Amino acid sequence: MDLLEYQGKQYFARYGLPVSPGDVADTVERAVEVARQIGAFPVVLKAQVQIGGRGKQGGIQIANNLDEVRQHAEFILNLIIKDRSGLIGYPVKRLWIEKASDIKREYYVSFTLDRSAKQYLGILSAKGGVDIEQVAAVEPEAIARLHINPLDGLTREVCTDWVKRAQLDEEANEGAVEVLLRLYDVFTKGDCDLAEINPLILTPDGHVHALDAKVTLDDAAEYRHPEWEAFKGVIELDGREKLAAEKGLQYIGLDGTVGIIANGAGLAMSTLDTVKQVGGSAANFLDIGGGASAETVTAALEVINTDPNVKAILINIFGGVTWGDKVASGIVEALGNVNLAAPLVIRIDGTRAAEGRAILEKHLNERVMMARTMVEAARKAVELAAKG
Amino acid sequence: MSIWVDENTKVVVQGLTGSQGRYYGLLNQSQGTKVVAGTNPRKAGENVEGIPIYATVRDAVEKAGANASFVIVPAQFAADAIVEAAEGGVGLIVCVTEHIPMHDEARVHNLLKRDFPNVRLIGPNCSGILSPGKCNIGFTPAQVSKPGSVGIVSRSGTLAYQSVFELTEIGIGQTTCVGIGGDPVPGTSFIDCLDAFFNDPETEGVILIGEIGGSAEEEAAEFMASHPKKKPVVAYIAGVTAPPGKKMGHAGAIVSGNKGTAQGKMKALEAAGAIVAPNPTELGTLMKKALGRG
Incomplete structure (x- = not known):
């Protein structure tokens, strides 16, 4: 789960990490009220979206008086922040408003897992505030990396050396060590996949604190963090993703026309690819897991039915531990429960696939078809989708 | 021969009393x-269909001669179960449990490496390991397999099953099929599997099934290119069309920026001499050709 900036700051505060005082607003009026409460200008208004690059797109503004607050809040709350690809837009629904900090210097710090080294990786740079990947590419020497064995943790001694190596301003060293040690706690005790501050700032009076917060929580650890419940209501899922989550399905919405249902994440991904290969485009990723019971297939079809872009549906099942005939019976039962919004192509292979296909045979018609291989099934579904 | 499991593998199931x-x-x-x-x-002394239950893995090793463990317990107990298995004295641990917190996995991985360097962990969040006709630990459907000469290593379970099936359908058997799992910190890597298969006299060719995210496939490509006993490798990578930054089910399958893309992985594998299949359906026939039987 990716936290919004203000949630990340709240999470930082739990572990004693200093952040600027501020509050969240979802209307222009509320923004003005928050600014009034802060009581000092300038204030910063920051769009709260689960994606980077908002600064370059006008999502961060400084206001020197209440009129400017009103004006900028109006502007930002009507923004749609685009992702890297430029294809997916995130409408801004919330602002974070905080007292503007005097900035002497901007640094960068993050903790994440280095999958190759199978250890934690800390990244610290005296050149923060901008795209750190750019810095890494152009000036690799400006980045101080630190591998941390989870068994050893981050000791004060190691952290102090690391900060020295990063060549921050001399007066920032002490404050940076404190922040880094606490951020490491956020990352480990707080079960984060990523804990990042960009920028981490040095103020003219020598304080070091987090001006931004980027936190990705590890969903697998939710069972030991009841406090995460509070973050969940706010995170925006698209309507279908929400419906799928309620039904316990792994669903990701995409923008194509072929609705996809498969058992297993690998097979589902592979089905998306195959649809693309034969000239179509997938409307979604949907993994129904190993069981593929009638209820699961019903739920999957219901979710896909709500997508108006879907012009054909492809069910791709490999009978492993769950046999093909059992899955086929489940599909037949599901077809009785749901009115299909688009024609359906089914491919069943693997254990007892022949028996499964025999069961489906009796239920085939101009809306429900079968194909022998994955490629054939994809071809047929793409053809149907093109006819619309 | 097979790798890591055979007819002498004696398995203790941690979680046998669960459903x-x-x-x-x-x-x-x-x-x-x-x-x-x-x-x-809590159930030591009882049995499940005649299989004795012990309090600990150590007891199972000492009293029943177990030399491998199958960990199938809920995620919140899995890390401790893996450590218990290593301390108990088995040489192979297969953990199928999914949704183990990343920090637990990272800690266990480094603990095994430091304190139990000779213990092999397969998984977590994997489909298991199968040597047809000899031993099956995990979910791999043994009924679609047959003994033979091709090794399989896959992150994804279903795609591993599918490739076993495709091979069997055209008459090619398998030495061992290893599901290494989709998590960011797998105990056993593609490289471990390639090395074992290249050194196994009975394995003639290897199917490698990867997916987007991380750099394990690129590392495998580099490894195979320089291996003195290199054998034919047919590879498939899932996730060509996965949008950047979205998790596709497997915790590992996430693309960040330009790293870990399917295209990059395919290129690296091809450059290392692997044949890259455009879809899983063709894995069997391409392997047949690679072995000179097509």
Whole structure:
């Protein structure tokens, strides 16, 4: 789960990490009220979206008086922040408003897992505030990396050396060590996949604190963090993703026309690819897991039915531990429960696939078809989708 | 020959008294696997369909001769279960449990590496390991396999099953099929598997199934290019069309920026001499050709 900036700051505060005082607003009026409460200008208004690059797109503004607050809040709350690809837009629904900090210097710090080294990786740079990947590419020497064995943790001694190596301003060293040690706690005790501050700032009076917060929580650890419940209501899922989550399905919405249902994440991904290969485009990723019971297939079809872009549906099942005939019976039962919004192509292979296909045979018609291989099934579904 | 498991593998199932553990433990036994024990500290002395339950893995090793463990317990207990298995004295641990917190996995991985360098962990969040006709630990459907000469290593379970099936359909058997799992910190890597398969006299070719995210496939490509006993490798990478930054089910399958893309992985594997299949359906026929039997 990716936290919004203000949630990340709240999470930082739990572990004693200093952040600027501020509050969240979802209307222009509320923004003005928050600014009034802060009581000092300038204030910063920051769009709260689960994606980077908002600064370059006008999502961060400084206001020197209440009129400017009103004006900028109006502007930002009507923004749609685009992702890297430029294809997916995130409408801004919330602002974070905080007292503007005097900035002497901007640094960068993050903790994440280095999958190759199978250890934690800390990244610290005296050149923060901008795209750190750019810095890494152009000036690799400006980045101080630190591998941390989870068994050893981050000791004060190691952290102090690391900060020295990063060549921050001399007066920032002490404050940076404190922040880094606490951020490491956020990352480990707080079960984060990523804990990042960009920028981490040095103020003219020598304080070091987090001006931004980027936190990705590890969903697998939710069972030991009841406090995460509070973050969940706010995170925006698209309507279908929400419906799928309620039904316990792994669903990701995409923008194509072929609705996809498969058992297993690998097979589902592979089905998306195959649809693309034969000239179509997938409307979604949907993994129904190993069981593929009638209820699961019903739920999957219901979710896909709500997508108006879907012009054909492809069910791709490999009978492993769950046999093909059992899955086929489940599909037949599901077809009785749901009115299909688009024609359906089914491919069943693997254990007892022949028996499964025999069961489906009796239920085939101009809306429900079968194909022998994955490629054939994809071809047929793409053809149907093109006819619309 | 097969790698890591064979007819002498004696399995203790951690979780045998749970519903999932019981189902797969007994299923694996019915497929010829020597399931010699289960563990549950509260049910020591009892049995599951005649398989004795011990309090600890150590007891199962000492009293029933277990040399491998099958960990199939809920995620919140899995890390401790893996450590218990290593401390108990088995040489191979297969953990199928999914949704283990990343920090637990990272800690366990480094603990095994430091304190138990000779213990092999397969998984977590994997489909298991199968040597047809000898031993099956995990979910791999043994009924679609047959003994033979091709090794399989896959992050994804279903795609591993599919490639076993495609091979068997055209008459090619398998030495061993290893599901290494989709998590960011797998105990056993593509490289471990390639090395074992290249050194196994019976394995003639290897199918490698990867997916987007991380750099394990690129590292595998580099490894195979320089291996003195390199054998034909047919590879498939899932996730060509996965949008950046979205998690596709497997915790590992996430693309960040330009790193870990399917295209980059395919290029690296091709450059290392692997044949890259455009879709899983063609894995069998391409392997047949690579082995000169097509």
